[in-house]
Amino acid sequence: xxxxxxxxxxxxxxxQHKKSQFTFxxxxxxxxxxxxxxxxxxxxxxDIFLRPIVILRKINSDTFFAVPLTSKEKNGNYxxxxxxxxxxxxxxxxxxxxxxxxxLWRKKGTMTPTQFFAMVKMFKELFP
Numbered sequence: 291x292x293x294x295x296x297x298x299x300x301x302x303x304x305x306q307h308k309k310s311q312f313t314f315x316x317x318x319x320x321x322x323x324x325x326x327x328x329x330x331x332x333x334x335x336x337d338i339f340l341r342p343i344v345i346l347r348k349i350n351s352d353t354f355f356a357v358p359l360t361s362k363e364k365n366g367n368y369x370x371x372x373x374x375x376x377x378x379x380x381x382x383x384x385x386x387x388x389x390x391x392x393x394l395w396r397k398k399g400t401m402t403p404t405q406f407f408a409m410v411k412m413f414k415e416l417f418p
Contacts, residue, residue: 293333298326301338310391314354317406318345319374321395324358332358332385340395344381344406346413349388356389357381357409367416370409375399383413 305323314320324334324341334341343356359379364371370381375398401409 293326295326297337298339305392308392310394312391312394312397313351314345314348314391314394314397316345316347316354317401317403319343319359319379319398319401320345321398322356322389323393323395325393332360332382338395342379342398343389344401344409346386346410352391353388354391355386357383357413358385358387367412370412372401372405372409374401381409383409383416386413 301323302325320343321340322334322343323338324332324343325339327333332341333339342359344359346355346357348354359381361377361379363378364380364382368382368384370383372379372381
């Protein structure tokens with residue numbers, strides 16, 4: 291299936307001029323305009339390329355490291371499975387990205403502290 295990179299480019303151009311007032315912190319789960327990406331990189335879905343993410347670390351008031359989430363079952367050292375609002379989620383630890391808050395769409399909730407610290411620990415073990 292061919293990807294429509296022009297649709298993503300047009301949306302990205304609009305996002306660049308967006309004024310975001312969102313505040314965010316580590317452990318929060320957001321729907322994010324993740325985009326249309328290359329090869330095996332995770333993509334967003336739908337007309338505005340949304341994907342759930344968990345904020346791994348806040349860098350400043352505008353940027354953060356994010357880990358994309360999936361509802362597909364994945365096993366192995368690169369995935370952190372957890373329950374969120376009675377549904378299975380999996381953090382894809384190898385796909386961490388630096389993002390701007392202009393991409394944030396809507397906050398979905400927050401991981402429990404136990405889940406968040408376990409995910410961070412797993413990430414640090416993968417990438418010491």
